[in-house]
Amino acid sequence: MKIASYLTSVLEESGNQVAFFLRFARNIFRNGFEWNEFIRQCYVIGYKSIGIVVLTGFILGFVLTLQSLPTLKAFGAQNYVPSMVSISMMREIGPVIIGLICAGKIASGISAELGSMNVTEQIDAMEISGANPIQYLVVTRILACTIMVPILTLVADTIALAGGFFGTSLTMSMNARLYFAKSFNTAVFGDFFPAFIKTFLFGFIIGFVGCYKGYHSNKGTESVGVAANTAVVAASVWIILIDAVMVQITNAFVYN
Known part of the structure; x- marks a missing residue:
């Protein structure tokens, strides 16, 4: 009975998520797109996350250099440190780590915000007044996440190179021009493009999970914290799963 009940709840949750996605998809191209709210969400999601993204990117490049250099x-291959840092950050480390950072910061914030609006019945008030809460609250946030997370990842990758140069300058003599030349000489388009496409999926899932958990939170103050916590966990798990699938696809069609 417990297994049947668990499977039933999983199927119901999956059905609710599909229905929520269809509502989102229908409202993307509907007249009256909320451009002002979309731009505001891009500012909140993107600009206000720059600080943690820059710090994370610099530390990643710095630590990766110091750990790999010995x-x-x-093997007498210390001159390959710039190439290793740039390719590692572009292919895997940058997108995944920044995706997880954004899941913790952005997904929880969106879920808590919409959960608070749900608890205080602001969403119900919007529906009663004839407004479209899905278009105003959900579409703008998901699209803003989908656009801003790739940009944040590019920022982190760039700052990681600066962190790698700082780590290299502490342990070996290499000027900035040589370091960045080595960083980009070995990198090819196939190292960057698949990983960049992956970040759009990360951004979408962060926005979708955050909106879904907040929009469907229970009517209670404690449910806001529960929604924010489950949003972070679910978004992080989805990022790891998407990354695992994308790595297999990339290896099959790009690197072979």
């Missing part, structure tokens, strides 16, 4: 020195 091993590469043992």
Whole structure:
């Protein structure tokens, strides 16, 4: 009985998510797109996340350099540190880590905001007044996440190179011009493009999960915290799953 009840709840949740996605998709191209709210969400999601993204990117590049340099020195390959940092950040480390950082910051924020609006019945008031809460609250946030997370990832990748140069300058003599030349000489379009496409999926799932959990939170103050927590966990798991699938697709069609 417990297994049947669990499967029933999973199927119901999956059906609710599909229905929520269809409502989102129908409202993307509907007349009256909320451009002002969309721009505001891009500012909130993108600009206000720059600080943590820059700090994370710099530390990633710095630590990755310091950790890998002794091993590469043992094989006389320390000159490949810039290439290793740039390719590692572009292909995998940058998109995934920044995606998880954004899941913790953005998904929880969206879920808590919409959950609070749901608890205080603001969403119900919008529906009663004839407004379209899906178009105003959901579409703008999901599209803003889908656009801004890739941009934040590009910022982190760029700052990571600066962090890598800082780490390199502490342990070996290499000027900035040589370092950045080595960083980009070995990188090819196939290293950047699949990972960049992946970040759009990360951004979409962060926005979708955050909106869904907040929009469907229970009518209670404690449900806001529960919605924010479950949004972070669900978005993080989805990011890891999407990354695993995209890596297999990339290996099959790009690197072979």
